Every structure is written in structure tokens, then in C-alpha cells.
Amino acid sequence: MEKAASYRFDLTRYTWLRRLLTSRWPQFILRAITLAGFVLVILTGFIGSPVGSRNFAVMFVWIAWWSALKLIMLPFGGRAWCSICPIPMPGEWLQQGWLVKPGGKMFNLGLRWPRRLRNTWLQSAGFAAIGLFSALTLTTPVVTAWIFVGLIVVAVAVSVIFEQRSFCRYLCPMGGFIGLYATMAPLELRPQPGLTPVEKGAAAREWPRGCPWINNPAALKANANCGLCLECLRTESGANMALNVRSFDAELGQPGAFRLDEAFLSLGLLGSVMIYSAVFQG
Template identity: 30%
Template sequence: MTTTSHHEVLLDPRIPVRDPNHRQPDPDDEFPPPDLLANRGVNRLLNSRWWPAALQIPILLFFVYLVYDLFAGPRDADMNLGSAVMWILWWSALPIVLLLFGRVWCAVCPFGYLNDLVQKMVGRRHRAPAFLKRNAMWIMLGVFLVVTWFEHVTGIVEAPRASGIMLLLFAAATVAFGALYERRTWCRYVCPVGGLSSNYARAGMLELRAHRSTCSSCQTKACFRGTAQAPGCPMFEFPRAMDTSAECTLCADCVKTCPSNAIRISPRMPTSELWTTLKPRFPVAGLAVGIMGIVLLENATMLPIWDDVMNVLHADVTTTANTAVDFSVAYLPTVAIPAVLVLLAALLAGAINGRTAKQNFSQFGYTMIPLCLGVHIAHACFHLLGEGKALWFSLLHALGMAHPMSTAGGMDMNMGLVPPDAIKTVQYTLIALATAGALYTAYRMAHGNRADPRPGATFAVNAVAIMLLVALNCILFAMPMAMEM
């Protein structure tokens, strides 16, 4: 089977635009979900040779400029456009994008596009090591935990040069993986942002699936192998077998290559994928619980009480002058809180329903995904709404234009776009919605598990763990938070 790269496809003007009127309905669907590809505009866009390259190229160029600005621009993070875009805009907007559109960011991510470019030029295209495939969730969680620790110990957020170094390290890793391995091995099995994205995309509002009845007679497997129209799935997914949106980036390669127009892209109720998960996987649950711990840490470290804890540790526990040691002592117990709560709930539920702690932990871990996503977005809103002006001021500074920070020195300025009370209202509303999503997911998963003799009791135990985490996060959000930059 002949395959081509994204870049060869871009230069081929002969690629046809598929007619949405020729799409085949799936006879297995009594009530088929709405298909966005039935819209001619969406269909033409995703079948176009310009998707996703029309976004990949400018985003990569902008990324190069931001790295330059991190090194050559102002040392004050408040005035540095690279820091503002990276930590206020991108990192805060990412969970919102994942909720609304799934992993579409991964389709246009500059690191992923860099992987594609390197692979085309010097790629050896070795198969992804079996070790990565078996342990991907734990590897991504481990990298995420290390990066989070390093971020806080070194103060990367407030140091543009350090942020630039971190981006270059990730770029180097992406280049190495693109040169050695096939497709997007880095994105699928190692990248910590990929791990976060796969976790949240399970609760997202968009899904790509294949009409299985149509696919059952397909002999080409073009969606996985690729054709002259587009390469095979860069994330190693086979649409016919997909039951999760965790790894789909909506790059639309399968839309271009499918000879039967059997791919659909449909909106869905948030968290609905989780309700129908029949066999929760322990690594997925571990990743979800681990990310919940990281989000909890990010909230805690922005509070005055965190400084009090550091002072007590420094004076009475570590008695060292090394702040990295002080932080590490508090870091591990903090990120472990959700895991401990879920494990205790799993053990208690096991005494009631007779299932193993691993089985209950796997199920309960999935219910943490909507709660973690809601808390993360609530945290992000603090930065977007509470520090949004820093983006505008740093842009004006990069353009050499006068702005309030240039005269006030950026000290004690109100960077908020809306009043603090309005931000609190938004945050608690998001937490309430996340709580409802988590509880409903717990209810549906418990009562949908035929192997559970006491689904009501299982749900009750899971609900207690959820509500304890909700209470803890509400306490943290009630405290005054410090600005990130």
C-alpha cells in the first residue's frame, strides 16, 4: 500500500473533496448521532490538503518566535510575551479546548509538526518499543510529575529563560523520537501534555468514530495504512476498533483516506464516553488520579498557606537551606492525596462488593476525570480572567508600544479582566458542574457493571471519595490565590 507524508499531500492539487451526500449511514445505529461531516463546509475543510497544515505552519513559526522572545526578551515574566502566551494563555486554555474539541490541539501542536518534518527528512521509522506501548500511561504520568516538580523548584513560570530551556528540551526529545520511530510515537507514548490530553479527551464533547458495519467489509484498512490522499493514522489508531477519543487528534487523515466515507465526527454529552466504559483500565485510572494530584498541587502552591507549610518544614523537619528538599517533602504527599483517597475507597468498596481493590480503583479512577477537568478549568479561569491584561501588555511591549506596565513597572497593577468576585462565581459554578459530572459518571459506571453485586453501595463509596476531594478543592479556592506571573 502506497503512503505519503502530509507535505506531499499538501502539494497535490488532485485530491478530491468528498461529497457529504454520499456518506453511508450505519445500519447498526437505530438513532445515529449527528455527523458534522454531513455539513459541506466541515467536510471540505477536513478533506482539504490545508487541514491541519494551515494551522500547523503558522503555529510553528509563532512558537519559534516565542522561544526567541523567552531568551532575548525581557527577563521580567510580566513583560515577556513568550511567558505570557505560554503560562497564561496556552496552559490555561488547553483544558477548555480539550473539553470542547478533544485532542485537536495535538493535531496542530508545533512539537507534533516538528516530529512530522524530522520524520520526513531523516526518519528511520522503527516501530515503537514494546516497553513504551505497555507502560505509556505510567511513563507520561512520571514525566508529568518530574516536570511539575522541576517547574516549582526552579521557578520556571517566573523565569523566561528557564521556560525557553524547557521548551528546547522537549523539542530535542521530539526530534529524537521523530528521527528514530514511526508516526507520532512521542505524542502517543511519552509526551506529558499528550497524557493530560488523552485523559481529558475521554470527557470531551466531540468524538470521531467509524461505521463498523461499513468497515467490516473493508479490505484496504486505508485509515490505518494510508493512501495517496494522506498517511495512516499518526496515533496508531484503527477507527473501526475505536471506543475512546483519548488518542484521536482529529487530524482527519482517516477522513481523507477512507474509501467508503465511513468516518463520522459527532458532538456528544460531556463525560458520556466514561459512562459506557465496560472494562476500566488500571493504567488509565492511575493517570487520571495522578493528574488530579497535580492539579491539587497547583492550587495549593498558589496559596499563602503553602508558604507557611514550607516555613514549618524548613524550621522543624528538613532543617536545611535547600528549598528543593523542603518542596519535595511537601510535594509527594500533596500529589498523593487523591490516590490515597481513591485507594481507601476501593478497599472499602471491595469489602462490600467482593471485587478486588484494583478493579474498584480502576472504576473509581475514571470518575476522577470529569472532576479533575472541572477543577483544572476553574484554576485556569483564575489565570485567564485574573491575569488576562498581562497578555495585552506584554504584546504591546513586544511591539515597542507604551502601556501602563512600562510606567508603573508592573508592580501592584490590576491584571484582571473581571472583578475577583466574578472569578469566584465562575470557579464555583465549574466545580459544581464537575461534581455533578463525576457523581453521574460514578452512578452510571456502578450500575452498568454487571459483575458488581451491590452497585448502589459501590456508588455510595465512590461518591464519598468524590465529595471529599470536592470539599478539599472548595476550601482551596476559597482562599486568596497569588498571581502566576
């Protein structure tokens, strides 16, 4: 039986909201705040109390942030966290040669990510590796600090060598599972319905260069790989894009929406829930 059309409401029909979203400054300020928190976490991880339950880094990251991410940001905002995440910031500054928007000398080889690795297997492996040592991470603050230092060093290195946000798209250990959750989120960035072939053609020429997540937004049908960075709203064809609220099941049942690597990631997440429940609750 054919699935009934899902509910969608275009938030960007409100001019004031579209203006707010197309300005880079509000997003930059939020990202600057999360970057300051990120630096604080690294510092307190290295020089704070060595006892996990008394250390800001452990309590903030693995209790406060992790809970907020799983209970609020992912279910209601999908990749909303990725839109203000500080981890890719230094790499982006090098890529665009400026802090807020492209404008300076770029430090980037711009290589394409290897075709065989364009999937979520590496992300799943990274997530599993962090999960495997979670008992150590939760009790030893310096491990949390090193994880964060490692993430930012790898993100910068990947940004210098590869194009756009290849790190987020193919390597970030959180990126894979956030993308999976985002498929059921009630928020999406999509092309306006009813774009003419001419408008789609123009968008296709403009957007692959402009989308940091290496999508063609004019053809975007799924949330998994859209980091809600809002850059497509800021292009000349930005009026053809919309930020919609939608029903939670809007993406379920879409043909071709799920892949083998994503299916394995889902099984891995389910397995980790069962293992953690058994280990931590006896």
C-alpha cells in the first residue's frame, strides 16, 4: 500500500527566519561558544581532577552533553548538533582562509575522498573503538581529553588534504550514528517542491561546489548526509531551498534510502545498548 504524503511545513517562508539563517553570524557565535566549551573540556581533562566523577570534562561530555544529544538534539533536531559542532571549525578556517566565510588564501589540496571508503564503515569502526573503551573513558578524564585532541587533529589533517567536510561525512565516529538518527528527525533541509528542470539544473551547477557535505542539495532526499550547515540557503539559488519541519516518519519507506553499511551500524548500535545494559546494570 502506498504511504500517505508526509506532513511538511516550510519554516523559511518567514522572511525574518530566512534572514536569520542566511546570516553566518548567529551560527558562528553558537559555534564559537561550543568551541570554547570544547577547549575547556580538553584543558580540564588534562589538568583537572583525575577522578572521573569529579572532573568537568567527564561529567560535561559523557553525562550532560551525551544525554542532551541523545534525548533532545537527535530526536528533535537530527543533525542540528552538526550545525554548531566545533570539531570541523579549525579545518574549515584553513579551507576557506577566513573565520566566518570563504574569503582568504585557502590551505587545501582538495582531493576527493577514496571511492571505496565513501560509506560509514570507518565511522562505525571509530564509534565501536570509543565504545569498547567506554569504562576507561568514563573513569579517566585524560582519555576524554586525548579523544577530543585526536578528533580535532584528524579533522584538521583531513580538511587540508581532502575536499570540504570529508571528515564529517566519512570519518567522524559520531557522524554515522547521528546521521542514522537524523532519518527520523522532524527537521530537514530540502529543495522547494516543484522546482523546474531549469532551476534544478542551475542548482546542480552551483551547489556541489557550495555544499560542504558534498551533496547536491537540489537532489537531496535524505537527512543522513546533510549536516544542516545552511550553506545552500546562502547561495544565489538559496531561495529554492527550505528548512522544513516534518512528521517523524517522513523519510521511512523511501525507496533506496538505506544501505548495508547503515544496516550494520544500526545493528551495532542495538548490540551496544544490550551489552551496556548487561554490563552496567548487572
